[in-house]
Amino acid sequence: MSPKNVAVIGSGNWGSCIARICGHNVVNQENFNSEVRMWVFEEMVDGKKLTEIINTQHENVKYLPGIQLPTNVVANPDLVAVGEWADILVFVLPHQFLPRTCNTLKGHLKPGAYGVSLIKGVHVEEGKGMSLLSDLIRESLGIDCALLMGANLAPEVAQETYCEATIGSRDPAKALTTDDEVVVELCGALKNVVATGAGFCDGLGYGDNTKAAVIRLGLMEMIHFIKTFYKDRGVRDETFFESCGMADLVTTCYGGRNRKLAEAFVRTGKPITQLEEEMLNGQKLQGPLTAAEVYTMLNERGLVKRFPLMSAVHLICVGQVAPNKFIDELREHPEHM
């Protein structure tokens, strides 16, 4: 069997961190090519191409500054060239860019190539409903796709502190932890909405009890949402207690970017898009966008009242509900009835 080529499709905060890990992991492994290619959405940083900076300084100075990348991680701005070369494609980019990325890759992958998605989000088209991002990858590219999700704030993972992750796959040859891939993927997507709510709590000055209630109600809505829309795909309760579930929810509600910006949104009154530009230096928030996508689904199906937390997060983000009404929206939560 010839050694497999690993490509990382994405080069943001998490993308660069994962490329670093892949780079270390393939060294001296006879089953893998010792070079890892990382597709970079090209941009200029201080007058230089980001790919050139990464390939000479071995650091993604914009999205993962201060962390050395192994020299066998090679940045490449040509998505099709990276896709044609790869046997394993690690998808790790902000979810809003996935449809266009798949369209570009379509028809260019090797036979037998497969994907692993680390992307937290969903794909919703008005009037057409919701699809999993992994299904988008599977269907548009004609490849199998596993998932890797978990309590994994990139800056901490890059520092190599102890953490866990959950790998989901229907194919037992690739599934190290669970075949319950729908729960693995959707927990990763939906916790970003709850984390936005947790940030509102912090911005409003509530204490830990209130935030714990938001986290718990958020988890209950996540479970109910997944069971409502995907019960025919083998949803199991125990998966919610894996790293992809409870643990990721907790870490994001305390240490994530969604929490941080939601707090600033309440404190400053500035629009989320403006705060994203001011505070994240090109990194992208997934929570408010996912909240809008989830709301579209819930609204089309008359389910807004059954999911008051996720709905309120969206309505607050778009300015239709005042942030200080957030907790009022939860007082008659269906979980309390």
Ligand SMILES: NC(=O)C1=CN([C@@H]2O[C@H](COP(=O)(O)OP(=O)(O)OC[C@H]3O[C@@H](n4cnc5c(N)ncnc54)[C@H](O)[C@@H]3O)[C@@H](O)[C@H]2O)C=CC1
């Ligand atoms: N950062 C983290 O701690 C973690 C992130 N994730 C998830 O991983 C996914 C990727 O997140 P990050 O790597 O942190 O990204 P990021 O938040 O750092 O986003 C910046 C990336 O988006 C790219 N980008 C900007 N415009 C683009 C376009 N038009 N087309 C394609 N790419 C474009 C930039 O080039 C850059 O690579 C997200 O779904 C996120 O929720 C999952 C676990 C941890």
Ligand SMILES: O=C(CO)COP(=O)(O)O
């Ligand atoms: O998914 C994450 C941690 O597992 C990162 O969350 P944020 O995007 O809120 O930083």
